Amino acid sequence: MAAGLNRSERKHKAILDAATQVFLRNGYLGTNMDDIAALSAVSKQTVYKHFESKEALFIEIVTSMVSVAGDTVHERIPQFRGSEDLAAYLVNYGYQQLSVVLTPQLMQLRRLVIGEVSRFPELAEVLYERGPKRAMASLAATFTHLAGQGLLVVDDASVAASHFNWLVMAEPVNRVMLLGDIAIPKPEELHRHAREGVRVFLAAYGKN
Amino acid sequence: MAAGLNRSERKHKAILDAATQVFLRNGYLGTNMDDIAALSAVSKQTVYKHFESKEALFIEIVTSMVSVAGDTVHERIPQFRGSEDLAAYLVNYGYQQLSVVLTPQLMQLRRLVIGEVSRFPELAEVLYERGPKRAMASLAATFTHLAGQGLLVVDDASVAASHFNWLVMAEPVNRVMLLGDIAIPKPEELHRHAREGVRVFLAAYGKN
DNA sequence: ATCAAACTAGACTGTCCAGTACTATATGTC
DNA sequence: GACATATAGTACTGGACAGTCTAGTTTGAT
Numbered sequence: 066m067a068a069g070l071n072r073s074e075r076k077h078k079a080i081l082d083a084a085t086q087v088f089l090r091n092g093y094l095g096t097n098m099d100d101i102a103a104l105s106a107v108s109k110q111t112v113y114k115h116f117e118s119k120e121a122l123f124i125e126i127v128t129s130m131v132s133v134a135g136d137t138v139h140e141r142i143p144q145f146r147g148s149e150d151l152a153a154y155l156v157n158y159g160y161q162q163l164s165v166v167l168t169p170q171l172m173q174l175r176r177l178v179i180g181e182v183s184r185f186p187e188l189a190e191v192l193y194e195r196g197p198k199r200a201m202a203s204l205a206a207t208f209t210h211l212a213g214q215g216l217l218v219v220d221d222a223s224v225a226a227s228h229f230n231w232l233v234m235a236e237p238v239n240r241v242m243l244l245g246d247i248a249i250p251k252p253e254e255l256h257r258h259a260r261e262g263v264r265v266f267l268a269a270y271g272k273n
Numbered sequence: 274m275a276a277g278l279n280r281s282e283r284k285h286k287a288i289l290d291a292a293t294q295v296f297l298r299n300g301y302l303g304t305n306m307d308d309i310a311a312l313s314a315v316s317k318q319t320v321y322k323h324f325e326s327k328e329a330l331f332i333e334i335v336t337s338m339v340s341v342a343g344d345t346v347h348e349r350i351p352q353f354r355g356s357e358d359l360a361a362y363l364v365n366y367g368y369q370q371l372s373v374v375l376t377p378q379l380m381q382l383r384r385l386v387i388g389e390v391s392r393f394p395e396l397a398e399v400l401y402e403r404g405p406k407r408a409m410a411s412l413a414a415t416f417t418h419l420a421g422q423g424l425l426v427v428d429d430a431s432v433a434a435s436h437f438n439w440l441v442m443a444e445p446v447n448r449v450m451l452l453g454d455i456a457i458p459k460p461e462e463l464h465r466h467a468r469e470g471v472r473v474f475l476a477a478y479g480k481n
Numbered sequence: 482a483t484c485a486a487a488c489t490a491g492a493c494t495g496t497c498c499a500g501t502a503c504t505a506t507a508t509g510t511c
Numbered sequence: 512g513a514c515a516t517a518t519a520g521t522a523c524t525g526g527a528c529a530g531t532c533t534a535g536t537t538t539g540a541t
Contacts, residue, residue, distance in 0.1 A: 092391070092392075094303055179450055182384050182451065192451055193452055243398065245397070
């Protein structure tokens with residue numbers, strides 16, 4: 066039996082995978098449970114055996130995706146080596162975050178959650194906490210550390226973190242949110258964009 | 274007859290107003306035409322006399338709101354007076370934009386359009402064009418002008434415009450998008466936020 | 482006053498869909 | 512091999528909803 070999963074576990078996973086696809090493609094109201102059953106090659110009964118309701122399934126999927134994405138972003142945070150050029154380090158930092166977030170899946174997840182703010186405010190809150198808020202908290206910690214080493218001049222580390230985060234993320238994220246996946250920039254463009262953001266950031270927060 | 278409108282025109286407007294409310298509250302799929310008819314105190318037949326379909330009504334409403342909002346933002350652009358302090362001028366610029374965009378209606382409109390990117394990509398495109406893109410074009414023109422007077426040091430005016438725009442707009446807009454209207458900052462907070470953004474902007478683009 | 486166009490009220494069609502019921506088959510554990 | 516549980520397949524219930532139809536009323540221009 067593949068990957069040590071028994072039948073029930075395989076079905077469970079198949080349903081989650083199918084539902085993820087369908088919800089992302091069609092939205093919450095635009096999705097119907099028959100499609101999910103069909104795509105997961107499972108009977109509708111089985112779907113309801115594994116998940117209490119459409120709503121419960123939706124919440125579970127979105128919560129899980131948001132957490133996984135937040136962890137991925139967090140894992141990509143590069144470690145600063147004293148020998149390294151600070152600007153290059155920050156450019157790389159920004160680039161890593163951009164390249165995780167600017168994927169069709171995560172952009173669509175963000176659209177989905179934003180479109181359902183009224184119906185599922187908890188989900189939007191979770192996305193905010195595990196997304197931008199968490200990213201900015203890490204940044205603030207990094208900046209505090211760098212300021213301690215005299216490499217940055219930072220008054221309020223959270224404000225500096227917000228400035229860095231949005232200088233780098235805001236433009237591409239907001240453009241892609243509205244214009245769709247074709248607007249996802251190529252890696253070179255992302256690098257250039259990160260460099261420009263870092264230049265501005267360092268003009269305000271760099272030493273001297 | 275009030276405001277020079279005959280019956281037909283009054284009904285037309287009543288339907289638009291009601292539909293705006295209902296679509297903003299419930300989303301596209303979550304809205305039904307009976308609710309719109311009831312709220313506009315009009316028979317369902319009349320709704321279909323004035324608008325071809327739910328889809329057509331939706332498109333008309335969103336397009337119109339987006340245009341009006343874009344014009345409002347544009348009208349709020351302050352004129353720079355040579356005598357004035359540049360920082361104060363830019364803070365005011367940013368604050369004006371923030372205070373137009375950060376309203377429950379416009380935030381909900383943005384959520385609605387983003388949630389419907391797959392179904393109505395044209396609407397999202399229109400929002401992008403008449404929203405951030407137009408705002409940034411105005412900013413770029415302003416910066417080119419200011420650079421011509423030696424008040425700013427700007428290499429690429431569009432890049433500078435993007436930096437200014439997102440330094441000021443990104444943090445509150447993205448937070449409110451996810452956390453809802455209760456997260457709309459008070460005017461003093463918006464001012465403070467604009468000041469901080471302008472400080473960073475001028476560190477990078479101010480002269481000397 | 483006349484008349485066409487706009488409107489009301491409510492029934493109706495056709496379709497979609499969340500969730501359930503039922504019967505038969507497959508799986509895995511003892 | 513026996514037995515509980517999971518699953519398939521498919522039909523069904525009940526409600527929602529876009530859009531139409533019909534018959535009678537109101538409005539406003541001539």
